[in-house]
Amino acid sequence: MKILEIKDLVKDFGGLRAVDSLSLSIEEGEILGLIGPNGAGKSTAFNCIAGVYPPTGGEIYFAGEKINRSKPWNLCKKGLARTFQIVKPFSSKSVLYNVMVGSFATTDKTSVAEEKALKVLKLLQFEDKKDERAGNLTIAERKRLEIARALATEPKLLLFDEVMAGLRPAEVDEMVQIIQNLRHQGITIFVIEHIMRAIMALSDRIVVIHFGSKIAEGSPLEVASDENVIKAYLGDEYVVS
Amino acid sequence: MTRQNINIFALVLVGVVAFGLPLVLRSPTYLHILILLYLYAYLTSSWNLVGGFAGVLPLGHSAFIGIGAYASTILSLQYGISPWLGMIVGGILASIVGVLIGLPTFKMRGAYFALATIAFAEGIRVMVENIDYLGPFKINGPRGFQIPPTNIGFVNYMFNGKEPYYYIILVMLLGILAITYFISRSKLGYYLNAGGEEPEAAMALGVNVARAKLIAMAMSSFFTALAGTFYAQFTLYIHPKSVISLDLSFEIAFIALIGGRGSIAGPVLGALLLRPVSDFSRIYFGATLPGLHLIIFGIVLILVMIYQPRGLQEPLTRVYNRLLDKIFGGTVKKEITHENS
Numbered sequence: 001m002k003i004l005e006i007k008d009l010v011k012d013f014g015g016l017r018a019v020d021s022l023s024l025s026i027e028e029g030e031i032l033g034l035i036g037p038n039g040a041g042k043s044t045a046f047n048c049i050a051g052v053y054p055p056t057g058g059e060i061y062f063a064g065e066k067i068n069r070s071k072p073w074n075l076c077k078k079g080l081a082r083t084f085q086i087v088k089p090f091s092s093k094s095v096l097y098n099v100m101v102g103s104f105a106t107t108d109k110t111s112v113a114e115e116k117a118l119k120v121l122k123l124l125q126f127e128d129k130k131d132e133r134a135g136n137l138t139i140a141e142r143k144r145l146e147i148a149r150a151l152a153t154e155p156k157l158l159l160f161d162e163v164m165a166g167l168r169p170a171e172v173d174e175m176v177q178i179i180q181n182l183r184h185q186g187i188t189i190f191v192i193e194h195i196m197r198a199i200m201a202l203s204d205r206i207v208v209i210h211f212g213s214k215i216a217e218g219s220p221l222e223v224a225s226d227e228n229v230i231k232a233y234l235g236d237e238y239v240v241s
Numbered sequence: 242m243t244r245q246n247i248n249i250f251a252l253v254l255v256g257v258v259a260f261g262l263p264l265v266l267r268s269p270t271y272l273h274i275l276i277l278l279y280l281y282a283y284l285t286s287s288w289n290l291v292g293g294f295a296g297v298l299p300l301g302h303s304a305f306i307g308i309g310a311y312a313s314t315i316l317s318l319q320y321g322i323s324p325w326l327g328m329i330v331g332g333i334l335a336s337i338v339g340v341l342i343g344l345p346t347f348k349m350r351g352a353y354f355a356l357a358t359i360a361f362a363e364g365i366r367v368m369v370e371n372i373d374y375l376g377p378f379k380i381n382g383p384r385g386f387q388i389p390p391t392n393i394g395f396v397n398y399m400f401n402g403k404e405p406y407y408y409i410i411l412v413m414l415l416g417i418l419a420i421t422y423f424i425s426r427s428k429l430g431y432y433l434n435a436g437g438e439e440p441e442a443a444m445a446l447g448v449n450v451a452r453a454k455l456i457a458m459a460m461s462s463f464f465t466a467l468a469g470t471f472y473a474q475f476t477l478y479i480h481p482k483s484v485i486s487l488d489l490s491f492e493i494a495f496i497a498l499i500g501g502r503g504s505i506a507g508p509v510l511g512a513l514l515l516r517p518v519s520d521f522s523r524i525y526f527g528a529t530l531p532g533l534h535l536i537i538f539g540i541v542l543i544l545v546m547i548y549q550p551r552g553l554q555e556p557l558t559r560v561y562n563r564l565l566d567k568i569f570g571g572t573v574k575k576e577i578t579h580e581n582s
Contacts, residue, residue: 052445073444073445073446073447073448073449073450076445076446077447084441084442088439088442089442090434090438090439090443091438092438092551093434093438097431097434100431101431101434101435101446101448102446102447104447104448105446108428110426110428113428113431149442149446150445150446152446153446
């Protein structure tokens with residue numbers, strides 16, 4: 001079953017077309033990677049899916065339901081959660097408080113929310129930091145907090161927007177491990193990433209976009225040897241023909 | 242003995258002292274000062290529901306005090322309805338107005354929101370000052386209303402002496418503090434805090450930020466209006482300058498910012514610190530330097546914002562905890578709270 005399907009998505013900002021008739025779909029249980037050079041429109045596409053920007057054209061379906069005009073908070077309650085490329089912790093609050101905001105998506109009771117949040121923190125091996133003020137965390141910990149909060153909303157589909165940017169290699173490996181564990185829990189994952197090593201290892205399939213439109217799609221190996229992809233990333237002169 | 246037990250014990254002690262005070266303190270002047278102190282702590286706590294938790298800075302709350310004061314006074318003077326009922330009517334009216342003000346303004350950020358709320362409150366004041374009749378209701382323009390102290394009794398919210406007023410406002414204050422406590426630990430409290438700090442992230446986590454803020458605004462304006470009725474019945478004289486003035490709105494915000502907005506104790510601490518300054522400067526310098534207390538508030542606010550931007554409740558909480566450590570040493574089990582961190 002397709003958990004997310006995008007048909008001819010278009011997003012204009014004034015005269016600039018950030019996303020240009022992009023179509024893609026994700027099967028349940030899959031990890032789909034989205035890559036592309038800087039400014040390709042990856043985050044914009046994410047923001048359209050997550051309800052932050054209303055799309056200019058095209059259709060977005062989540063679990064068979066059209067969600068073009070849905071608000072972020074309603075999407076979250078339907079099971080679509082996301083992280084932010086630029087992390088946005090509630091800095092003055094503790095890690096546990098941050099995660100509890102997420103777990104309130106599925107409950108009204110504080111005690112239940114706390115229980116769920118603690119479970120998520122345990123899953124991410126983050127329990128030891130639960131009383132730390134989020135503003136005092138390192139960048140790697142903040143990225144992990146983003147994931148923990150999103151996970152606490154009990155999503156079916158998780159959108160990860162560069163959760164590994166700025167991490168050290170060892171931390172990247174750890175994050176890859178975390179994301180693979182999430183997939184084993186039955187969560188579908190759609191991930192934007194610039195770190196090739198990580199996205200090649202993670203993704204079942206990769207979609208490459210450039211200037212807002214799709215230029216390639218396939219397994220990591222197929223994509224890596226695709227002529228258009230090499231052109232987009234490195235320039236024409238690097239294509240061996 | 243755990244730390245929680247000590248805290249409960251301290252709270253009970255403070256409560257007993259507060260309830261027993263009028264038995265010891267016979268001077269009406271001091272009672273009057275205390276009543277105003279509690280009134281301001283109550284007003285600031287009500288303000289705190291939206292100004293503290295939701296992370297915005299409303300500077301027009303006197304509009305709600307005015308709505309409460311006018312609603313109950315008009316209903317009792319012109320229709321013979323008990324001010325207790327008028328108080329509820331005023332509260333509901335204020336929360337409707339609060340939501341109407343909130344709908345367009347919560348989209349604004351920072352100073353723009355503050356300015357918009359000032360504009361609304363001033364607009365309401367000018368309107369009240371310039372109309373004599375609003376439909377069937379006599380508003381009486383800038384003259385306001387004098388409430389004749391003829392029918393003294395509980396039903397008429399009118400008493401001889403200051404003690405009954407003291408107990409009414411004390412109960413109201415304890416009530417709003419309890420409500421604040423429960424909200425800060427509820428889903429709404431978490432959602433307000435999250436939406437105030439990082440609205441985009443909050444929305445992605447399932448928080449309808451605008452709705453949470455409107456609920457907070459409705460509650461805040463409701464409770465603020467109740468204090469308007471209290472003020473009217475306590476002073477027996479209201480006019481636009483006294484109940485809808487900008488000074489009143491600012492003083493509430495001063496108390497909150499200096500005490501510590503977003504915390505439960507902040508408004509009470511702020512009122513405890515600032516009200517005496519205000520009263521004694523009026524008593525001793527009222528003739529020579531009127532408005533001196535506002536200058537002092539300004540200086541204190543600047544200093545607090547520079548050195549303790551989260552208000553005085555933070556260092557005071559630290560001192561309190563250290564004091565407990567000193568007194569009880571190792572026997573005190575530390576319990577970490579997330580709510581006030």
